Amino acid sequence: MEYFADRMANIKASDIRELLKIAARPDIISFAGGLPAPELFPVEDMKTALDAVMTEQGRIAMQYGPTDGNLRLREQICERVAAKNNIHTDPEHVFITAGSQQGLDFLGKLFLNPGDYVVLESPSYLGAINAFKQYQPNFVSVPTDENGMIMEELDKVLASTPNVKLIYIIPDFQNPSGRTWPLERRKQFMEIINKYGVHAIEDNPYGDLRFKGEYLPSLKSMDTEGLIVYFGSFSKILSPGFRVGWIIADGKIVEKVNHIAQAAVLQTATINMMAIAKYMDMFDIDEHVAKILPVYKHRCELMIDTMRETFPKEAKFTDPDGGLFTWVELPEYVNTRELAPKAMEQKVAYVPGSGFYPKGDVNNGMRLNYSCSTDDKIVKGINILADVIKGALK
Amino acid sequence: MEYFADRMANIKASDIRELLKIAARPDIISFAGGLPAPELFPVEDMKTALDAVMTEQGRIAMQYGPTDGNLRLREQICERVAAKNNIHTDPEHVFITAGSQQGLDFLGKLFLNPGDYVVLESPSYLGAINAFKQYQPNFVSVPTDENGMIMEELDKVLASTPNVKLIYIIPDFQNPSGRTWPLERRKQFMEIINKYGVHAIEDNPYGDLRFKGEYLPSLKSMDTEGLIVYFGSFSKILSPGFRVGWIIADGKIVEKVNHIAQAAVLQTATINMMAIAKYMDMFDIDEHVAKILPVYKHRCELMIDTMRETFPKEAKFTDPDGGLFTWVELPEYVNTRELAPKAMEQKVAYVPGSGFYPKGDVNNGMRLNYSCSTDDKIVKGINILADVIKGALK
Numbered sequence: 010m011e012y013f014a015d016r017m018a019n020i021k022a023s024d025i026r027e028l029l030k031i032a033a034r035p036d037i038i039s040f041a042g043g044l045p046a047p048e049l050f051p052v053e054d055m056k057t058a059l060d061a062v063m064t065e066q067g068r069i070a071m072q073y074g075p076t077d078g079n080l081r082l083r084e085q086i087c088e089r090v091a092a093k094n095n096i097h098t099d100p101e102h103v104f105i106t107a108g109s110q111q112g113l114d115f116l117g118k119l120f121l122n123p124g125d126y127v128v129l130e131s132p133s134y135l136g137a138i139n140a141f142k143q144y145q146p147n148f149v150s151v152p153t154d155e156n157g158m159i160m161e162e163l164d165k166v167l168a169s170t171p172n173v174k175l176i177y178i179i180p181d182f183q184n185p186s187g188r189t190w191p192l193e194r195r196k197q198f199m200e201i202i203n204k205y206g207v208h209a210i211e212d213n214p215y216g217d218l219r220f221k222g223e224y225l226p227s228l229k230s231m232d233t234e235g236l237i238v239y240f241g242s243f244s245k246i247l248s249p250g251f252r253v254g255w256i257i258a259d260g261k262i263v264e265k266v267n268h269i270a271q272a273a274v275l276q277t278a279t280i281n282m283m284a285i286a287k288y289m290d291m292f293d294i295d296e297h298v299a300k301i302l303p304v305y306k307h308r309c310e311l312m313i314d315t316m317r318e319t320f321p322k323e324a325k326f327t328d329p330d331g332g333l334f335t336w337v338e339l340p341e342y343v344n345t346r347e348l349a350p351k352a353m354e355q356k357v358a359y360v361p362g363s364g365f366y367p368k369g370d371v372n373n374g375m376r377l378n379y380s381c382s383t384d385d386k387i388v389k390g391i392n393i394l395a396d397v398i399k400g401a402l403k
Numbered sequence: 404m405e406y407f408a409d410r411m412a413n414i415k416a417s418d419i420r421e422l423l424k425i426a427a428r429p430d431i432i433s434f435a436g437g438l439p440a441p442e443l444f445p446v447e448d449m450k451t452a453l454d455a456v457m458t459e460q461g462r463i464a465m466q467y468g469p470t471d472g473n474l475r476l477r478e479q480i481c482e483r484v485a486a487k488n489n490i491h492t493d494p495e496h497v498f499i500t501a502g503s504q505q506g507l508d509f510l511g512k513l514f515l516n517p518g519d520y521v522v523l524e525s526p527s528y529l530g531a532i533n534a535f536k537q538y539q540p541n542f543v544s545v546p547t548d549e550n551g552m553i554m555e556e557l558d559k560v561l562a563s564t565p566n567v568k569l570i571y572i573i574p575d576f577q578n579p580s581g582r583t584w585p586l587e588r589r590k591q592f593m594e595i596i597n598k599y600g601v602h603a604i605e606d607n608p609y610g611d612l613r614f615k616g617e618y619l620p621s622l623k624s625m626d627t628e629g630l631i632v633y634f635g636s637f638s639k640i641l642s643p644g645f646r647v648g649w650i651i652a653d654g655k656i657v658e659k660v661n662h663i664a665q666a667a668v669l670q671t672a673t674i675n676m677m678a679i680a681k682y683m684d685m686f687d688i689d690e691h692v693a694k695i696l697p698v699y700k701h702r703c704e705l706m707i708d709t710m711r712e713t714f715p716k717e718a719k720f721t722d723p724d725g726g727l728f729t730w731v732e733l734p735e736y737v738n739t740r741e742l743a744p745k746a747m748e749q750k751v752a753y754v755p756g757s758g759f760y761p762k763g764d765v766n767n768g769m770r771l772n773y774s775c776s777t778d779d780k781i782v783k784g785i786n787i788l789a790d791v792i793k794g795a796l797k
Contacts, residue, residue, distance in 0.1 A: 012514065012568060012602070013514060013659065014512065014513060014514055014515050014516045014538070016512065017513065017659060017662075020512075020659075020662050020666055021662060022658075022661070022662050026665070044466065044467055045466075047462040047465065047466050048462070050461065050462055050466070052461030052465065053461075055465065056454065056458065056461065059450075059454070060453075060454060063446060063449065063453060064450065067444065067446030067447075067449070067450065068441035068442070068444055068446060069441075070644055071441065071444040071642035071643070071644045071645065072439075072642075072644050073436075073438055073643045074644060107501060107646075107668060107672070108668065108669060110666075110667070110668055111668045114668065118408065118410065118414075118537065119407055119408060119411065120407060120408055121408050122408045122409050122410075125408075139665065139666040140667065143663070143666050144408070174406060248465035248466075248674075249465070249467045249673075250463075250464055250672060250673030250674050251672055251673075251674055252501075252668075252669075252670070252672040252673075264416075265407065265411060265414075267416070268411075268414045268415060268416050269414055269537070271416070271420070271533065272414055272504075272530075272533040272534050272536065272537050273505065273508040273534065273537065274501060274502065274504055274508065274646075274668075275502060275646075277646070278501070278644060278645055278646040278672055278675055279645075280644050280675070281672055281675065
């Protein structure tokens with residue numbers, strides 16, 4: 010297929026995707042996805058908001074709209090990030106995307122020449138790795154511990170790596186690790202990127218889903234040099250099916266992202282932006298998030314407690330303060346990709362860890378999602394997984 | 404801004420966009436946009452469809468969905484292109500995009516290495532030129548006459564140009580020219596691309612908007628070698644604000660487009676696909692299109708008749724059989740970009756032709772849109788334009 014572009018060698022179907030297809034079968038207990046719990050979606054309220062938009066402004070909702078997104082929605086996002094994340098900005102610095110995956114594609118397109126370097130946490134979000142791979146960069150992974158990225162290691166990487174264009178991080182309830190950076194690391198991070206003048210994407214889809222521990226300020230709230238490109242999303246707090254997220258960045262970056270969007274997609278769907286804006290005008294989204302939190306807290310604690318009871322001591326795992334995931338690390342000789350079919354035989358699915366490393370060369374991790382499973386499935390599935398893991402130990 | 408990628412030198416705001424911003428003012432008679440008439444949107448029916456989706460399948464509509472798109476919608480598209488375009492395919496060969504602009508971005512990403520060649524009609528759609536420019540290709544423009552692309556010239560171009568990866572064409576009611584290829588040219592085109600084995604994008608957003616003349620078969624319906632990538636869209640027949648279009652292509656291409664979408668955007672919004680599918684299940688979209696056609700026919704004829712009465716004989720223009728646009732060619736010494744501010748002083752806006760040429764080096768064309776203006780604005784605006792044009796003639 011030599012008529013395809015060279016970059017296509019980097020853009021492949023993952024075998025994880027094949028796994029997820031099987032994991033979607035109703036007889037499977039799936040900890041593999043990253044889906045919010047659909048029974049918590051505010052379906053009635055969103056229906057009311059859609060109805061109001063179509064009744065009051067149907068022609069506008071069905072027509073083309075501005076590339077940077079609905080103004081009312083951008084105003085609401087400014088109010089919300091001021092209240093929730095201590096980020097003080099204006100609508101001109103907010104750009105609406107059709108979800109954060111699109112933002113990752115745009116930022117890769119904006120910054121990356123083939124061969125440029127992207128710095129990641131190790132492990133990092135596989136969707137970000139795949140978005141950046143389209144632009145043929147090199148990756149450098151910075152070691153992490155239970156408190157996230159190790160800043161001394163980041164400093165070393167930036168001192169020794171040429172052409173670092175972007176750092177990609179999730180400081181709150183990271184995907185896949187579930188880890189959160191403490192305040193001191195956040196301050197160190199900002200000092201380091203300011204020293205080197207390197208841009209960083211702070212991806213924060215889970216920040217509002219804190220069900221334990223204390224609020225920590227976003228990196229963007231400490232950004233004095235315009236180096237942080239902040240990503241937010243309605244996918245995990247409201248609805249992923251509406252595909253609405255946002256970027257907050259320096260004016261020069263927002264302007265370039267606008268030019269990319271004009272060429273790549275024109276705009277995010279008008280009706281979707283207006284419906285979410287109307288939903289937030291008619292209802293209290295924080296009240297909705299407050300309904301989600303105790304459910305996710307309960308499911309997380311049930312999963313972690315069951316793991317503590319049943320997993321062998323060789324299995325280390327995160328006890329997250331929020332978000333959707335816990336992360337299991339097994340002895341290095343255990344290959345979780347080879348283990349996945351064995352769990353699947355017992356009708357339990359998880360995501361093997363290798364996809365969260367750019368070279369796919371670390372094989373002893375597994376990502377488990379707790380947000381989307383009932384209590385009995387969590388207990389039953391974790392018990393089965395415990396046996397599968399024990400069978401793989403030497 | 405040397406930290407941005409090299410490709411950004413190709414991704415710029417057009418000065419046309421600045422013009423369009425001013426043209427959006429309510430006191431301006433704008434022939435500049437490419438908007439469908441909002442007073443014809445089926446707002447009530449779409450509200451009913453949205454309501455039904457949220458009532459019957461709200462949780463599914465708000466959740467993540469498959470990358471290739473809602474299955475029911477892909478089935479309906481298969482039925483529709485069989486009936487309307489004589490294209491016989493199955494849902495596995497249909498990929499849903501968030502509008503055709505996204506499809507252009509995906510196909511550029513799939514096919515184009517920097518320096519590869521894209522073959523265009525001259526003039527060609529500026530949105531396609533801008534989408535492809537992101538991937539740093541070279542362009543070759545094939546001369547056209549009143550019947551579209553001149554096939555002898557295409558043959559010469561393909562015989563003499565290395566690394567032609569894609570041909571981009573709009574055989575029906577082309578944007579910007581309003582021209583339609585007759586049957587014989589379509590047959591010749593297929594013979595030529597089969598001879599050279601070159602892929603072509605047949606972009607057909609306006610095909611259903613034929614208000615005069617006879618139906619002509621799509622290129623895709625004559626494609627025996629899987630070389631045609633067919634683009635369709637709901638933007639011009641139903642709603643651009645929902646951002647739903649589709650690609651029909653060979654299996655290998657659909658598979659690769661799926662991989663690109665996974666990395667670039669995940670999926671088109673679930674709610675939007677389900678709402679359009681429900682709309683087509685509950686209502687007759689052809690009945691809706693049948694309501695649009697006489698309005699666009701009338702507006703087109705009024706514009707053309709007024710141009711015939713008022714424009715100087717040096718101005719040549721298309722009398723389109725459908726679609727949204729007519730195209731004016733003035734003597735080569737007239738620069739329509741320089742003329743635009745003079746028309747704007749008189750509160751009339753159009754799109755100068757240079758953006759429809761990849762090098763921006765042909766300056767005597769203007770694109771006029773008739774779908775979105777009332778009768779009195781068409782008559783008044785064309786009379787003003789006639790005077791502005793006369794003032795520019797030697």
